[in-house]
Amino acid sequence: MAIAPTDSVLQEFDECFLILDFNHLFIASTLHEEMWLLQTRDDRDLIAKIIQDAEEFHIYGVQEDREIDTYSGGEQAILGCLLIIALIKGKQVYNIHILLYNVLGSISSANRTILLQKFPTLWLHNQIKLYTNEGSFLKEISFPYEDNEG
Amino acid sequence: MLFDITEDLFFGEGRELFYLSGTNGVGKTSFLEKILLPTLQRHKLPYLYLGQDMHIQLYTIKASLAITGQKIFALNENQILELWIRQGDNATVFILDEFDKYYPDYRLIFDSSKTFIQTYFLVTHNDIKLSEVFPDHFSLYKILFDLIESDAHNKRVRLTKEKIW
Numbered sequence: 001m002a003i004a005p006t007d008s009v010l011q012e013f014d015e016c017f018l019i020l021d022f023n024h025l026f027i028a029s030t031l032h033e034e035m036w037l038l039q040t041r042d043d044r045d046l047i048a049k050i051i052q053d054a055e056e057f058h059i060y061g062v063q064e065d066r067e068i069d070t071y072s073g074g075e076q077a078i079l080g081c082l083l084i085i086a087l088i089k090g091k092q093v094y095n096i097h098i099l100l101y102n103v104l105g106s107i108s109s110a111n112r113t114i115l116l117q118k119f120p121t122l123w124l125h126n127q128i129k130l131y132t133n134e135g136s137f138l139k140e141i142s143f144p145y146e147d148n149e150g
Numbered sequence: 151m152l153f154d155i156t157e158d159l160f161f162g163e164g165r166e167l168f169y170l171s172g173t174n175g176v177g178k179t180s181f182l183e184k185i186l187l188p189t190l191q192r193h194k195l196p197y198l199y200l201g202q203d204m205h206i207q208l209y210t211i212k213a214s215l216a217i218t219g220q221k222i223f224a225l226n227e228n229q230i231l232e233l234w235i236r237q238g239d240n241a242t243v244f245i246l247d248e249f250d251k252y253y254p255d256y257r258l259i260f261d262s263s264k265t266f267i268q269t270y271f272l273v274t275h276n277d278i279k280l281s282e283v284f285p286d287h288f289s290l291y292k293i294l295f296d297l298i299e300s301d302a303h304n305k306r307v308r309l310t311k312e313k314i315w
Contacts, residue, residue, distance in 0.1 A: 022202075022251070023203060023204075023205050023206070057174065058173065058174075058175070058297065058300065059174070059175060060300050060301060061301070061303060071175070072174055072175045072177075072179060072180075073179065073202045073248070074173075074174030074175060074275075075174050075175045077174075078174065102251045102252060105248060105250065105251030105274075105275060105276060106174075106202070106248055106251055106275065107174060107275060108172070108173040108174050108275050109275060110173060111173060111174055112275075134254060135252075135253065135254050
């Protein structure tokens with residue numbers, strides 16, 4: 001198994017996946033700027049939701065204009081995931097495959113459980129599929145809801 | 151961030167591996183960067199360090215090997231990493247921050263370095279079953295980072311050391 005630099009991750013997977021790569025989680029320096037880049041508008045409700053959700057992970061003091069690099073690496077990974085979930089939820093966006101690259105390995109097992117519990121509703125309503133990497137191999141993350149669907 | 155250290159985190163008595171454990175944001179990397187590394191530098195203890203931003207470090211590792219005349223172009227990243235570790239054989243401390251996120255098997259690290267490294271510091275969130283990959287004749291300690299208080303501006307974290315074996 002090789003360590004894959006981000007440019008090779010993009011080359012290999014960007015046609016099929018929305019990639020959240022631990023080494024390049026954010027482009028902007030604050031959540032507010034990041035949201036502007038992604039949505040080109042202010043959305044106070046969305047940021048308020050992210051701040052509220054972050055507290056489930058015991059991440060306190062999240063602010064829209066706080067420098068992102070003042071959060072720990074694991075906190076940034078969680079915030080990146082919460083941002084994607086908040087942006088997709090309720091939108092007419094379907095059949096996207098999300099790749100969490102080196103993200104889950106930076107999150108504690110307790111926080112990983114909480115985080116993964118947020119994705120099944122996206123699977124149900126938006127047919128989102130979730131993948132992670134183990135080294136340079138990809139693995140789909142399945143959810144219990146899949147087994148219960150008729 | 152404030153650390154309450156309940157007992158001396160002394161190392162250097164034999165071969166030891168310290169496994170830093172705790173949830174996100176409790177200061178494991180901050181402890182490495184702001185306490186451990188300056189301490190090693192102050193006492194002039196040579197060390198090897200693989201941080202969270204491994205892929206950026208790889209560029210630096212490749213450059214430093216190339217500058218010392220190593221022919222690295224035919225090597226893959228694993229071979230480069232192994233060469234870099236073996237070249238650092240004057241180091242006695244090895245620090246790995248979430249290394250298994252990039253490379254799930256610690257055997258590369260331990261096999262390349264156990265003949266000269268006396269102390270490992272390891273941060274991981276994965277259940278890596280250390281007993282299966284652990285180098286022989288090392289003692290294992292867990293340093294637990296426990297969040298005691300937190301508000302928007304400050305965190306207070308207690309560190310406790312526990313010998314596993």
